[in-house]
Amino acid sequence: MAMPEKRAWLMSIGAALLFIGGSINLLFHGAPAIFSSVFRSRSQASIASDDSDENDSCADTTELAMAMTAWRQTQQRGTRVALAADADAAGTQTETTPAGGDIAPARSVADAYPSLHSVAVDPDANQVAVSDSNRGAIFFYKRNAGGNSAHMATPERVIRGPRTGMMFVAGISMDTAEREIFAVNNDIGDRMEVFPYDTEGNIKPKRVLSVPHGAWGVALNPVRKEVAVSIEHPNTVVVYRREASGSEAPLRVLRGPETELADPHGIVIDAGHNEMLVANHGNWAPLTREEQEGPEGLRGGHFALPSINTYGVEARGDEKPTRKIQGAQTQLNWPMGLSVDSMHDEVAVANYGTNSILVFRRDASGNVAPLRVIKGDRTGVLGPMGVAIDTKNDELWVTNYRDHTAVVFARAASGNMAPKRVIRNAPAGTAAVGFGNPGAIAYDSKRGQILVPN
């Protein structure tokens, strides 16, 4: 590219960046939004270590006006030059401006509303927290929020924004004694953030801990002052000190063929019975060539039935589960979040694949049917990800990924029963788009459809 053209192109990009950033910053002033900060070039490390207290929502009308002026000037210069000539017949590269440029999309599809993932309840504080894996946030509501209205419920507080470091936030857990909330970031987040209960907005976490790639669930053990994290990719559970931060090593690692961990998701600790329960989707494959070409012969990937495995809280290494709920009678189908009710000796499972909540005896084992199932068109359960039992108020909470809702049932609800309350994060009827860090795309030319795997 010739230098004048290059300079003009860069100026155009810079001006456009200023304009877009300024516009969005202005629009979302006071409500930190992802687009207001994505072009900022602070390193991730500074999130945890930078103590400067800069204002992250600093746009004002002056900034916007400057951006608009710069944008108009570049447009008048005609710096979005004509399209480049194609490659010559020999395929050699020419010194021309590349074709295309900063082209606005003809269409874009995104979910402007939260995609609810996990739920945690603190009945003593009268608080419920839900994680949003779409926009990287945690929403706090009053425990009795919601109702039967089609309107959106207003959260008491929201934690989100660049300083939080949250991105694909998945599991959350509330430490009711220490008044802290723990959040693990799935996918390329690879970390756990800890926030004080009563904070909100675009704040730095109190602690940040690096965790292995693929973290999904998080569970606190208040007795042992530990936190356990389920990790999908290496089929592992890692257990840390509750106060762990930085790159602190785990106290224990549970991993190996005897564990029968296979794509673990939800995790919960039953401190009263010294047990840890883990939901598995059943996917397993060797991680390395060494593991594939082991001394016992070649190993390939396989699909196991989904399961709920129980281990002692001190389980480590290649330790077997003490119990396993697995088999056709269980109705398990992509089991996600778990919640244990020690008072009534039950465990609840958010069973995504059949839009249901399954409740088993806490010590159930083998191919057993659930005690109760919440399922049906009246329940409002649609792609359940999180579940939380509140024994103090005798309620059961569910977060829906395929709808912008959390629904609340009587703890012992069963069958096709309508929820007591609904908390909406979007107007009723708003489509749930369902992207979660999508990694590929294809076009189905026969149906005129765009295919996106997650």
Added chain:
Amino acid sequence: MSVPRILAFARLANGNEGPVRVIEGQGTKLSRTMHGIAYDAVHDEIIVPVHLAGAVLVFRASASGEEAPVRIIQGPHTRILRPETVNVDVKNNEIVVGEDVGQDVMFFPREANGDVAPLRTIRGDKTGLDEVRGVSVDPVHNLLVVSSRSGKGTTGVFVFNRTDNGNVAPRAVIAGPKSGIIRIRQLEVDPETGKIFVAVKNNLESYRFESPSPSPWNPDKPGFIGVWDINDNGDVPPRGVIKGPASEMVWPAGVALNPGDREVYTIDSVSNGMYSYYMPEFFPAKKQ
């Protein structure tokens, strides 16, 4: 991320619009980390990798709900470790599988089912391949185009002969500062025009436990869709780009082509969004 689903959107979907159908549920055998997908227009099938179960699944293209795959490539003899991406070569009746951890590209018969050995494998130090993120076959020029990301070696576009096998050097590599490629993901070749469309993600992702983790709030160098010629080699700038704030792209992870409507599609992991661009300059009218 959290839910391993295949979503199908109407081509003209826009705004806060949901999919017209979804493939999901235990019976589908899908897992997270599907970083590739291919549509076979001739046989009307969808092919996806299952990273966490070391498998490649083939579905009817019209599949919906908890529908089981019609074929599964999985098992020790496949030598599949953790498949990252896939492509289908209809002309030569092959499925192509790229692996990140496995650092290789494998070719299977298109109709393979079960614990089937690959027909060919490109793997080894001469290949230059590290974490393979995208594969695409150009049957017109008889080439295989691979995107590979490396922390120690070269991150870029690697071009092989389609029938290469074993530890072979690529015939061309597009990489370097002029290319703008820092992190790379899915790619697709348009054989008609001899162009390579690449999702240059340029994100900060880090999978190392000891390293500081990334944040989408602070992308360093926004990514873009880059277009190169099938004959390009070396540190050459793209011949076409979709890039910049108006494009709304930050970290594009995938790219798909619709030459009939002259459109390019991408998805972005920062905005969790899907974008459709009308790009007639990328799909010139055929000469009469």
